[in-house]
Amino acid sequence: MGTPLPRDPIADAQRNWERHGWGDVAAPMAAITAIMRTQQILLARIETVLKPFGLTFARYELLALLSFARSGALPMNKASALLQVHPTSVTNAVDRLEKAALVARSPHPTDGRTTLIELTAEGRTIAKKATAALNSEVFGKSGFGDDDVDHLIRVLGAFRRDAGDFTEE
Amino acid sequence: MGTPLPRDPIADAQRNWERHGWGDVAAPMAAITAIMRTQQILLARIETVLKPFGLTFARYELLALLSFARSGALPMNKASALLQVHPTSVTNAVDRLEKAALVARSPHPTDGRTTLIELTAEGRTIAKKATAALNSEVFGKSGFGDDDVDHLIRVLGAFRRDAGDFTEE
DNA sequence: GCAATATACTAGGACATCCAAGGGTTTGGA
DNA sequence: TCCAAACCCTTGGATGTCCTAGTATATTGC
Numbered sequence: 001m002g003t004p005l006p007r008d009p010i011a012d013a014q015r016n017w018e019r020h021g022w023g024d025v026a027a028p029m030a031a032i033t034a035i036m037r038t039q040q041i042l043l044a045r046i047e048t049v050l051k052p053f054g055l056t057f058a059r060y061e062l063l064a065l066l067s068f069a070r071s072g073a074l075p076m077n078k079a080s081a082l083l084q085v086h087p088t089s090v091t092n093a094v095d096r097l098e099k100a101a102l103v104a105r106s107p108h109p110t111d112g113r114t115t116l117i118e119l120t121a122e123g124r125t126i127a128k129k130a131t132a133a134l135n136s137e138v139f140g141k142s143g144f145g146d147d148d149v150d151h152l153i154r155v156l157g158a159f160r161r162d163a164g165d166f167t168e169e
Numbered sequence: 170m171g172t173p174l175p176r177d178p179i180a181d182a183q184r185n186w187e188r189h190g191w192g193d194v195a196a197p198m199a200a201i202t203a204i205m206r207t208q209q210i211l212l213a214r215i216e217t218v219l220k221p222f223g224l225t226f227a228r229y230e231l232l233a234l235l236s237f238a239r240s241g242a243l244p245m246n247k248a249s250a251l252l253q254v255h256p257t258s259v260t261n262a263v264d265r266l267e268k269a270a271l272v273a274r275s276p277h278p279t280d281g282r283t284t285l286i287e288l289t290a291e292g293r294t295i296a297k298k299a300t301a302a303l304n305s306e307v308f309g310k311s312g313f314g315d316d317d318v319d320h321l322i323r324v325l326g327a328f329r330r331d332a333g334d335f336t337e338e
Numbered sequence: 339g340c341a342a343t344a345t346a347c348t349a350g351g352a353c354a355t356c357c358a359a360g361g362g363t364t365t366g367g368a
Numbered sequence: 369t370c371c372a373a374a375c376c377c378t379t380g381g382a383t384g385t386c387c388t389a390g391t392a393t394a395t396t397g398c
Binding site: 005011013027032036040064068081082131134142143149155157158160168 | 171172173174175176177178179180182183185191193194196197198199200201203204205206207208209210211212233237249250251252253254255256300303304307308309311312313315317318319320321322324325326327328329330331332333334335336337
């Protein structure tokens, strides 16, 4: 946080790994560490853009997901699966979004265990505005070249598939 | 969390973006979302490997950093800068590592504002063992091909530089 | 049909991250 | 010299993530 470092700390770490005889895994270590740090930077940008809307990334993701659902509503367990987060994280996000009147809980018509989450009118409006802001301020200014974007999607997609996120494609 | 999805949720999101007329930023959105999810998967793997050592990734990073320091000690603000996290996060990590007797705080010899963090003998031992475990269980099995690793390092390195992480190189 | 198993959500706890503020130490300009 | 500004660390608060249990509802199998 703060001023730029004179040198890339991850490149330094990679050199340290090599110097200690772990040259065979130094590069993957550096790549993985770079992914962790890049995520941190991107998350900070996203949170900055969402803050004026009273949203965090976790809450925005849920809103965006709901806004694309055919019926406009989803069971919590479905949201948990699609967002790939723990069910309790969804409960947490829904609690806060409900308090902000952006979503509403309703009982599932046939399964008493299930709770449906539904966008309110205001939730839909906020979702649309927040998406527009993210598109113009973050996704539209990622700094990645088109080729790099394609490469990232392909490589990370294969990684996620191998990790068990999904099966097809 | 749990069973694989039948389809890639990020690819679905990308299609939704395109369907709503945001085709110009759909690909970067997908790439960024993939980075977020990949980080989540990698972090989970890392935490699993570190758990037997009583470490989290944040604490491990600090131990590893100290183990490469010439003097074996670093000021907290230096650690904060190199790890690229908020100073309070370092305070938090040091508190817990100190409680586990893996590091020790000591006053800076000439600057009364600064606190030095130093590895204990046990801290050094644990750091070495944890590094070996991560090397064999995570970095050595990343699933990324050599070319992909090089590409990630290069592309994410440029991104981090542009984001202001560091200057040279 | 009823008990055993499985599923869905929530409550409580451990950790991590950041921000805002506060108290102590140094530095630097008037 | 001396006080304001800058710097360093810690505390307290808000969020998010996960895990472990616990409660309620469904489904399955005998």
